Amino acid sequence: LVRLRARLARSQNVFGQGLLSLLSSDQLDEDAWEEIEDTLVTADVGVTAAAQIVESLRTKVKVLGTRTSADIRALLRTELLAQINPELDRVVHTEPRGESPAVVLVVGVNGTGKTTSCGKLARVLVGDGRSVVLGAADTFRAAAADQLETWGGRVGAPVVRRDEGADPASVAFDAVSRGIEDAADAVIVDTAGRLHTKTGLMDELGKVKRVVEKRSQVDEVLLVLDATTGQNGLRQARVFAEVVNITGIVLTKLDGTAKGGIVIQVQRELGVPVKLVGLGEGPDDLAPFDPEGFVDAILE
Numbered sequence: 001l002v003r004l005r006a007r008l009a010r011s012q013n014v015f016g017q018g019l020l021s022l023l024s025s026d027q028l029d030e031d032a033w034e035e036i037e038d039t040l041v042t043a044d045v046g047v048t049a050a051a052q053i054v055e056s057l058r059t060k061v062k063v064l065g066t067r068t069s070a071d072i073r074a075l076l077r078t079e080l081l082a083q084i085n086p087e088l089d090r091v092v093h094t095e096p097r098g099e100s101p102a103v104v105l106v107v108g109v110n111g112t113g114k115t116t117s118c119g120k121l122a123r124v125l126v127g128d129g130r131s132v133v134l135g136a137a138d139t140f141r142a143a144a145a146d147q148l149e150t151w152g153g154r155v156g157a158p159v160v161r162r163d164e165g166a167d168p169a170s171v172a173f174d175a176v177s178r179g180i181e182d183a184a185d186a187v188i189v190d191t192a193g194r195l196h197t198k199t200g201l202m203d204e205l206g207k208v209k210r211v212v213e214k215r216s217q218v219d220e221v222l223l224v225l226d227a228t229t230g231q232n233g234l235r236q237a238r239v240f241a242e243v244v245n246i247t248g249i250v251l252t253k254l255d256g257t258a259k260g261g262i263v264i265q266v267q268r269e270l271g272v273p274v275k276l277v278g279l280g281e282g283p284d285d286l287a288p289f290d291p292e293g294f295v296d297a298i299l300e
């Protein structure tokens, strides 16, 4: 966890430190406030949230009249935390229900890190002593099932797959069935993420969920978003949110960007908590999203 935090800090604190130094400037005039707002927008916090943060900081700085750097850091920390909404439920529900495995559907556009996130999540659970079945329901990309199989071998989880072009819903169904037969603790299903047409996606994902629900309750639908894709990622997220009921977000590639403000924007837009963050390509580079740790890393 310490290592993850260090990695997060390295990529994020460019933005946090920039803000702190702007806020600590001797002259907090109109230009300075504008620059602070721009910095927030550049970090993908979102225009509305950036304006709110600046407004609130301005008022507080004026009212309190205090300008020590410790005070300013504390004010900024409070503002960012309030925007991240520490109250949201961030538990990834992967506890088996009696005899039935927990079922997690992982959705998102290709290239965002969906398959990698399935593998990493399996690794966390297996590391915790739980048995996991992986389902390769991304049958449109030949490499996807191979990739998931590699992850399965690496983390010790069987992979249910079929030939390329097979019906994703039936693979998902088989994976859940296998999980039930094996009395596994969790089934993680990697779904296809083509975003050619919204209707196609809707049909496909909707069907996967409906078919799986014939066999089991679905405990989590995790949407994988690439933190480096900014507004584009948000547009994708909106489409997915219309199609399925998303229970949490996995924000990947936070290690490669100083645009961690996307955490704020995504939650505001979708009203869904960021539950996990991807901080690299390795098996251990997945961490629970901890708002306080995140904000502290930004302001380190």
Ligand code: GDP
Binding pocket: 108, 109, 110, 111, 112, 113, 114, 115, 116, 117, 147, 193, 251, 252, 253, 254, 255, 256, 277, 278, 279, 280, 281, 285
């Ligand atoms: P999918 O098409 O959505 O299933 O995406 P993949 O899981 O194949 O991932 C696409 C690429 O992103 C791969 O090269 C992954 O190694 C990489 N990737 C996934 N998650 C992360 C992350 O958190 N950080 C970094 N730096 N790379 C990641």
